Amino acid sequence: MAPLSHYLAVSAILFVIGTAGVLFRRNAIIVFMCVELMLNAVNLTLIAFSQFLGDQTGQILVFFVMTVAAAEAAVGLAIVIALFRNRQTVDIAKVNILKW
Amino acid sequence: MSIFDILFYLFAAAIVLSAAFVSLSRNIVHAAFSLLFTFLGIAGVYVLLSADFIAVSQILIYVGGILVLIVFGVMLTNRVTNIDIRAAIRSRIPAFIICAGLLALLIAFITQAHWIRYDEEPWKKTPWGKNAVEQVTKPLQGSVREVIDQQGSQGTAAEIGKLLMSDYMLPFELLSIVLLVALIGAAMIARQEAVQKKRPLSPSLPTEVSQ
Numbered sequence: 001m002a003p004l005s006h007y008l009a010v011s012a013i014l015f016v017i018g019t020a021g022v023l024f025r026r027n028a029i030i031v032f033m034c035v036e037l038m039l040n041a042v043n044l045t046l047i048a049f050s051q052f053l054g055d056q057t058g059q060i061l062v063f064f065v066m067t068v069a070a071a072e073a074a075v076g077l078a079i080v081i082a083l084f085r086n087r088q089t090v091d092i093a094k095v096n097i098l099k100w
Numbered sequence: 101m102s103i104f105d106i107l108f109y110l111f112a113a114a115i116v117l118s119a120a121f122v123s124l125s126r127n128i129v130h131a132a133f134s135l136l137f138t139f140l141g142i143a144g145v146y147v148l149l150s151a152d153f154i155a156v157s158q159i160l161i162y163v164g165g166i167l168v169l170i171v172f173g174v175m176l177t178n179r180v181t182n183i184d185i186r187a188a189i190r191s192r193i194p195a196f197i198i199c200a201g202l203l204a205l206l207i208a209f210i211t212q213a214h215w216i217r218y219d220e221e222p223w224k225k226t227p228w229g230k231n232a233v234e235q236v237t238k239p240l241q242g243s244v245r246e247v248i249d250q251q252g253s254q255g256t257a258a259e260i261g262k263l264l265m266s267d268y269m270l271p272f273e274l275l276s277i278v279l280l281v282a283l284i285g286a287a288m289i290a291r292q293e294a295v296q297k298k299r300p301l302s303p304s305l306p307t308e309v310s311q
Contacts, residue, residue: 001102002109005211008210012206012207012210013116014119016199016206018119018123019198019199019202020195020199023198027128029173030131033135033170036135036170037123037135044145047151047154051149052215053216053217053218056256057263060263060264062151064271066158067275068278071282078287078289081177
C-alpha cells in the first residue's frame, strides 16, 4: 500500500491546483469548481489519515464536509445565477458593487 | 508493487491531470466535464483507502448532485453566442507566488513530518488511538489492507452509522437544518423576481374592465 505521504502529496497538489484556479480565473463558475477541488483535497487528506490511524472519525468529518459542500453548491450557484440575471456577467472582476 | 499501488498512482495521475484541466481550461464546459473525472478518481482513491461508504457518497453527492448543479450553472449563465465564455487571467505574479509558496510549504511539511500510523507508540497511547488499535488489530496484526485481505471487509457503513447516531448525533441533526436553510435560501435567491412591486391597481387595469 502506498505510504501516507503519497496520499497527502496528491491531496496537496489538488489543493494547490484549486487555489491556483481561484486566484487566476475570473469566471465565477470556474472559481466555484476550484473551491470544490479544494474541498475534495481536504476530504482526501481526512480519509487518508482516517485509514492510516485506523479511526473512523475522519470519515464522519468527510461526510459533514460533503453535506456542507452540497449546501454551498446550491447557494453559490443560486448567487451566480442571480448575478448573471442582474449584471449579465459572471466575471468576478466586474462584480464590484460591494467594493469601496 | 501491488495492484492497489498501481491503481492508486493511476487514480492520482487522473486526479491531478483532470484537476489541472479544470483549473486551466479556457472552455468552461470542458472544465465541468473534466471535474467529473476528478471526482471519479477521488472516489477510486477512497475505495483504495477502504472507505467504501464515503466513496459511494462521493459519487452520489459530487457527481450526481454538485456536478449536475454546476453544469446547470454553466448552461444558465453561458449563452451560446456569448463570447465572454473565456475566463481571463489577472495579476498573475502575486497569485503565482502564493500558489508556489503554498505548494512548497505543503510538500515540505508532508516530506519532513513524521506521520505516525495506528500501531505506533505515541498514537497508541492516546484514548482514541487505543480504541483504534483495538478495533483494527484485535483479530490480526498488520495493516488494515492486510486485515481486510485475510478476513474480508464488513464495510464502513455500519461503523459510520453507529458513530452518526451516537457521538455525532447533534452535528448530524444540525446539518439537516443547515441543508434545509441552504436550499430554501438558494431557491429564494435564484428564483425570478416573482414578487415585483405591487403596481397600483387603477392605472394597470385592462381597459375592458374599467369600462
